[in-house]
Amino acid sequence: MKSFWAWMQLLSLLGGAMGYWLLQQNTSSSGAAWFLLILGFIAIEASWLTTIAFGLRPDEKWDAQFNTEAKDNQKTESGWPVVISVILSLILGAGVMMIFLAIGFEQFFMYQIEEARKISQ
Numbered sequence: 001m002k003s004f005w006a007w008m009q010l011l012s013l014l015g016g017a018m019g020y021w022l023l024q025q026n027t028s029s030s031g032a033a034w035f036l037l038i039l040g041f042i043a044i045e046a047s048w049l050t051t052i053a054f055g056l057r058p059d060e061k062w063d064a065q066f067n068t069e070a071k072d073n074q075k076t077e078s079g080w081p082v083v084i085s086v087i088l089s090l091i092l093g094a095g096v097m098m099i100f101l102a103i104g105f106e107q108f109f110m111y112q113i114e115e116a117r118k119i120s121q
Helices: 006-028 031-055 058-067 080-120
Strands: none
Touching: 006 031, 058 080
């Protein structure tokens, strides 16, 4: 409840969902909707990057930071679920980033073509 960054990520994710909804309603012409969508994209990519960073952290370092008061000297033993979550985060993060860049560049070049047509007429 006290984490500033957790609240920022949640608000960005909700803003991204609202931006997506606005783009669906306004046929891709709203600057505010694109800004909100970018905030949501950053929130999603940050969560996948955090998953990768935490998943690649050695167990000893994890225990030293997050598991200092473990009962009976219980040590963390990460296994295949962590490896699979890191792999899925990498695949999904890279895939979503490529899709977002492709759509962003497409919109940019479509705008450039429309402006060039206006100038030439």
